[in-house]
Amino acid sequence: MKIAPVAEIKARFSAYLNDCKNELVIVTRNGKAAAVLLPIDDDDELERIMMAYSPKLRAILEQGKRQIREEGGISHDDFWETT
Secondary structure (H helix, E strand, O other): OEEEEHHHHHHOHHHHHHHOOOOOEEEEEOOEEEEEEOOOOOHHHHHHHHHHOOHHHHHHHHHHHHHHHHHOOOOHHHHHHHO
């Protein structure tokens, strides 16, 4: 894992993009972690990363979990019968 301040990343961005293929690159601002550079191998991976960090999707999933806790869910068999 590499750690570098944003000014260093800006100055050598292309090199850090290459570096992130082999190890995580943590970008810092004022000494604190601000971002991570991750390599993207294909469109599916990009989509998974985007979904994982989507506030809208997280809210939908959290609402579903809350609804299941409060109201209960349906069985696996019932789910597949209704779809």
